[in-house]
Amino acid sequence: AAVAQLADWNGTGATADGHRVKVYGNVGSPADAQAAADAGAEGVGLFRTEFCYLDAADEPTVADQRAAYTAVLSPFRGKPVIVRTLDAGADKPLAFLSPEAEPNPALGVRGLRVAFDRPEVLDRQLEAIAGAAEDSGAEVSVMAPMVATVEEAAWFAERVRAAGIARAGVMIEIPAAALSAREILEAVDFVSVGTNDLAQYTFAADRQLGAVAKLNDPWQPALLRLLKLIGDAAKATGKPAGVCGEAAADPRLALVLAGLGLTSLSMNAPAIRAVGASLAAATLAECEALAEATLATSNPTAARTAARP
């Protein structure tokens, strides 16, 4: 297996026996998108649109957003891309959206929650995304950040469809959403797991705080058990469930995620080839055995050991 992992990746994400696990790029700028395309990404699993506006004082116009998104999506003409609507707040405040002061910004009005009070901002962004889909020729889906309930997921999907965008999904990054993965998948077209926030909220450990970083280890068995619920929901509904948090960038953990039933992995460009090659070197049955072995452990060190070649 070690030799196979060093071999070149053929660019189609799949296990050794042909089970498809799509390998996508995470992007936030035209440079990121070009790097992901150059690294062989099959598409974009997460376009963090808020990265375009971290310094903006005012809401960008629809025309400005349309141009900015088109510049990012253009390397992916004819390929699937998932555009995430603005994830403002907590670690990524936007001047024109984030509330002035909250005692706990990570638990406050962030992500999709901002849109409940100001749906017109969401609708303008959706209009811009639909335009960028046309201009770039990419196969665009849209997803919402920070969704907690089925009702929120259904509300978002309805607005996406009203904007003329065919595919609507949501991120699963709040434990409540993971526990309702099946019902949420029934309301939308796909889900994508944000393991960075899902770990933060599962372990009650601030993702920006080094002192609690050990709790946010993506190999934590409790996190893997939540991921299993999501993989099971994907199998039960026949709808895609990806991972776009940091967990997807670890070539060994990628096998565990495939074994849990996740159907796409999205990561920063430098990890793409290693993850593609890792998947190509193991069969689905081997991935499932690794998943089962890690789920049976009680700490991240034991989980890593259980997943060794």
Ligand code: PEP
């Ligand atoms: C995540 O939370 O894992 C995620 C992919 O989104 P972000 O890192 O942008 O919060």
Ligand code: MG
């Ligand atoms: Mg997140």
